Amino acid sequence: MTHIDFAYSRDSNTQTNGKTDPASEIHPCSACTVRTLTVCAALEAEELRRLAEILQTTRFDAGHTVFGEGDPAETLYNVTSGTVKVYKLLPDGRRQITGFLLPGDFFGLSVNDSYAYTAETVTPVSLCRFPRRRMEALLDEFPKMQRRLFSMASNELAAAQDQMLLLGRKTAKEKICSFLLLLSQRASRRGHKTNPVHVPMSRADIADYLGLTTETVSRTFTQLKTSRVISLLEGNKVQIQDMDDLLDLAEGA
Amino acid sequence: MTHIDFAYSRDSNTQTNGKTDPASEIHPCSACTVRTLTVCAALEAEELRRLAEILQTTRFDAGHTVFGEGDPAETLYNVTSGTVKVYKLLPDGRRQITGFLLPGDFFGLSVNDSYAYTAETVTPVSLCRFPRRRMEALLDEFPKMQRRLFSMASNELAAAQDQMLLLGRKTAKEKICSFLLLLSQRASRRGHKTNPVHVPMSRADIADYLGLTTETVSRTFTQLKTSRVISLLEGNKVQIQDMDDLLDLAEGA
DNA sequence: CCGCCGCCATGACATGGATCAAAGAATAAA
DNA sequence: TTTATTCTTTGATCCATGTCATGGCGGCGG
Numbered sequence: 001m002t003h004i005d006f007a008y009s010r011d012s013n014t015q016t017n018g019k020t021d022p023a024s025e026i027h028p029c030s031a032c033t034v035r036t037l038t039v040c041a042a043l044e045a046e047e048l049r050r051l052a053e054i055l056q057t058t059r060f061d062a063g064h065t066v067f068g069e070g071d072p073a074e075t076l077y078n079v080t081s082g083t084v085k086v087y088k089l090l091p092d093g094r095r096q097i098t099g100f101l102l103p104g105d106f107f108g109l110s111v112n113d114s115y116a117y118t119a120e121t122v123t124p125v126s127l128c129r130f131p132r133r134r135m136e137a138l139l140d141e142f143p144k145m146q147r148r149l150f151s152m153a154s155n156e157l158a159a160a161q162d163q164m165l166l167l168g169r170k171t172a173k174e175k176i177c178s179f180l181l182l183l184s185q186r187a188s189r190r191g192h193k194t195n196p197v198h199v200p201m202s203r204a205d206i207a208d209y210l211g212l213t214t215e216t217v218s219r220t221f222t223q224l225k226t227s228r229v230i231s232l233l234e235g236n237k238v239q240i241q242d243m244d245d246l247l248d249l250a251e252g253a
Numbered sequence: 254m255t256h257i258d259f260a261y262s263r264d265s266n267t268q269t270n271g272k273t274d275p276a277s278e279i280h281p282c283s284a285c286t287v288r289t290l291t292v293c294a295a296l297e298a299e300e301l302r303r304l305a306e307i308l309q310t311t312r313f314d315a316g317h318t319v320f321g322e323g324d325p326a327e328t329l330y331n332v333t334s335g336t337v338k339v340y341k342l343l344p345d346g347r348r349q350i351t352g353f354l355l356p357g358d359f360f361g362l363s364v365n366d367s368y369a370y371t372a373e374t375v376t377p378v379s380l381c382r383f384p385r386r387r388m389e390a391l392l393d394e395f396p397k398m399q400r401r402l403f404s405m406a407s408n409e410l411a412a413a414q415d416q417m418l419l420l421g422r423k424t425a426k427e428k429i430c431s432f433l434l435l436l437s438q439r440a441s442r443r444g445h446k447t448n449p450v451h452v453p454m455s456r457a458d459i460a461d462y463l464g465l466t467t468e469t470v471s472r473t474f475t476q477l478k479t480s481r482v483i484s485l486l487e488g489n490k491v492q493i494q495d496m497d498d499l500l501d502l503a504e505g506a
Numbered sequence: 507c508c509g510c511c512g513c514c515a516t517g518a519c520a521t522g523g524a525t526c527a528a529a530g531a532a533t534a535a536a
Numbered sequence: 537t538t539t540a541t542t543c544t545t546t547g548a549t550c551c552a553t554g555t556c557a558t559g560g561c562g563g564c565g566g
Contacts, residue, residue, distance in 0.1 A: 080472070091506045096417055096422045108412065140400070143393070143399060153407060154363075157409055158369050161413070163417055164349055164351050164420055167417055169348070190279060203513075208421075211421030211551075213554060215554075215555080216552090216554075217350040218513095219553095222515075253344045425523065455543070456544065468525080508560105508566085510566100511566090514560085517558085520553105522552100523552105526548085528546090531543080531545090532543070533540100534540080536540085
């Protein structure tokens, strides 16, 4: 995972396919549905106003590359609707998706001056864009924001460690169960219902996130379906039959 | 990885096996060999003094558990000499080592109030201990320190993403080569010579870090030795015969 | 409505790395 | 020094998952 929960949500008054427009005049943050999940949660009205001042909103269609590994890192992004995947590639094309970003998640942090991974939309997506320099200036000015961002990075780190455990030590079945639970929990944190889980990404994406092949993902889903742990519903939804079963399966217990 | 580069180094005036003593009176930071790698690098004399005020130093033998997963997270640690491993376990005992911490590395960050992983010494180790509460107070007081810590957390995140790529998509041989390169690079950053790399951890630990078994680690080492990519020297040292070869092998090129 | 194309499912087969077993090395203990 | 203990290496075998191949389904454009 490379996201940092940090966001504000507002889709209107934006344009599609990479065009952006200043959002300050409409002060969209006040209408944001995911603000409580993010850096913005920590902000006073004044700080929020300053943040809104530097931000732009953008929309992309599904399958659009927001930025590529190695590109100069000039912008920080915040998902306000839709799903984004971030991934790294090996020279021969093998791919590891390190995170799926949902509304409220933050991405685009960079170590040097270039992105260490590629970010691509999974569904149509709305984003907030923060110019990096101006964002850094704001962070210096508002230590509370800095602190919040740090605490979110710590959360990310913990999530990354969980993912390492998954990638290094779990079986295919455990991986899939863990993945479904993760989606369910993240939905819950966003105030969505946890049970029929929405799974917007393809089998191939799930495979590249879990260190498997699409065939194995597909087989494992049918296996879980056959053993009545889950059932597959319309519209990329997965119904979890017994949450506790799934929890045990996710840890090999 | 769970470490954050952040440190000061000083071994004298400490006791062994968990006993600690106030280090403020000797102001050890001034003699620290790894201070430039860490939070402390960003500090003024006054700030450094305040930091030294709250810190204690400790020594542990090899194989000592510093804290366990789930323990209340009351202390932050900084390695000043030796190697520490941090890991997570599955209920049935499968283990994933998420990082090896070297002098200058920082660990013990927690999301809630408890550690999300176990920390155990690999070699005899010297540590700085920072009481969490007092450390947080200092961070509030010195935004520069906060900022430095955040930037180090970002680095950690990037390293974690590399490790996910490794765990999810690399072959055993690529994993071992990547691991040796990592050790070499980390030695370099600490001003040690990069080529005969010191590998203080056991095959089992390497296996649990790379998502392999000890047998596979062992076989892969002999395979690399046979194909003249590396040679094994006395004292857990590995001589890299051709750095560029190794770099290619680490990425499957 | 039809046909193309991308996604998903499923089968047959191959294999990298795991597992099981046991014999050296190294280290610590006696 | 000898002996126990733990770590490492190596061999034989197995199996979970990957690879290759094929067919079905669903959506979208013509």
